[in-house]
Amino acid sequence: MNTAMNTKTRLPDKNSRHIAPKRIAQLLTCAAQQLDAPTVAALRQARNVALERQSLSKPVFALSTGHGIGWLIPHSTHQWVATFILLVAILFGGVSYWQHENDLSHLDTAILTDDLPLEVFVD
Amino acid sequence: MQNLLIIAFLLLGLTSTPAGAATTSWHSLTPVQQESLAPLSQQWDNLPEQQQHRLLRTAKRYPNFTPEQKKRFRDRLEAWSKLTPEQRDAAREKYRAFSKVPAEKREQVKQMVRQNQEAKEQPSASGISAAPPPSKPD
Numbered sequence: 001m002n003t004a005m006n007t008k009t010r011l012p013d014k015n016s017r018h019i020a021p022k023r024i025a026q027l028l029t030c031a032a033q034q035l036d037a038p039t040v041a042a043l044r045q046a047r048n049v050a051l052e053r054q055s056l057s058k059p060v061f062a063l064s065t066g067h068g069i070g071w072l073i074p075h076s077t078h079q080w081v082a083t084f085i086l087l088v089a090i091l092f093g094g095v096s097y098w099q100h101e102n103d104l105s106h107l108d109t110a111i112l113t114d115d116l117p118l119e120v121f122v123d
Numbered sequence: 124m125q126n127l128l129i130i131a132f133l134l135l136g137l138t139s140t141p142a143g144a145a146t147t148s149w150h151s152l153t154p155v156q157q158e159s160l161a162p163l164s165q166q167w168d169n170l171p172e173q174q175q176h177r178l179l180r181t182a183k184r185y186p187n188f189t190p191e192q193k194k195r196f197r198d199r200l201e202a203w204s205k206l207t208p209e210q211r212d213a214a215r216e217k218y219r220a221f222s223k224v225p226a227e228k229r230e231q232v233k234q235m236v237r238q239n240q241e242a243k244e245q246p247s248a249s250g251i252s253a254a255p256p257p258s259k260p261d
Contacts, residue, residue, distance in 0.1 A: 102180075104215065105181050107215045107218055108177060108178075108181045108211075108215070109181050111203075111215070111218050112195065112200065112203060113192040113195050114218075115233065116232075116233055117236070117240070118199045118202060118214075120217075121217045121218050122202075122206060122210060122213075123210065123213060
């Protein structure tokens with residue numbers, strides 16, 4: 001309480017708007033040095049808690065996280081399994097499409113070159 | 124999980140590229156492709172992209188055809204391209220079913236078709252017009 005009173009008595013009331021920023025910093029430093037140990041400990045703890053919360057609230061997803069393509073790599077077993085299933089599905093779809101188109105092309109060639117006329121197969 | 128969704132969209136984008144590609148102009152075809160698809164030179168640029176791709180895939184085998192097959196291919200190409208996709212699908216289905224018939228029976232059918240064709244060609248060749256088919260009572 002005495003410390004607070006001392007600080008208050010040193011601060012000019014009327015000319016507070018004209019105090020230079022450096023002077024404010026000096027006053028704050030001076031006031032911080034005069035704080036008692038429990039207050040300093042409480043402030044330090046509060047600061048640590050705030051920093052921990054800040055690290056938890058970092059973005060879950062961002063296109064550019066500053067870590068290259070690390071975000072593309074699955075980070076858990078579930079993600080690895082999901083990626084594998086996805087890739088297999090895409091591969092299977094691609095092969096099926098190619099196979100289907102190849103079959104159609106073979107059939108078209110056969111129909112267009114067969115010794116039976118086209119009218120036999122077309123309604 | 125959002126990362127996986129992004130990957131999925133990227134891969135889908137890559138795999139769907141052929142379907143979304145632009146049509147191929149007649150002038151960009153190779154001489155062999157132009158020779159095999161010559162009957163379609165006029166309408167080629169207006170054909171749907173998928174039909175162009177299928178015809179190009181079919182035309183790849185053209186250099187390996189016999190002269191008779193080449194003639195048939197070129198003669199039928201225009202009629203084939205004018206069919207609707209459903210008609211082409213139906214024709215493929217018929218051909219697939221016919222190719223499963225035993226070779227012996229298939230030859231019999233071919234023989235019958237040949238005889239029918241000869242019978243149709245004979246009257247016109249001799250200058251006698253074919254009699255109109257009898258009208259069926261409804």
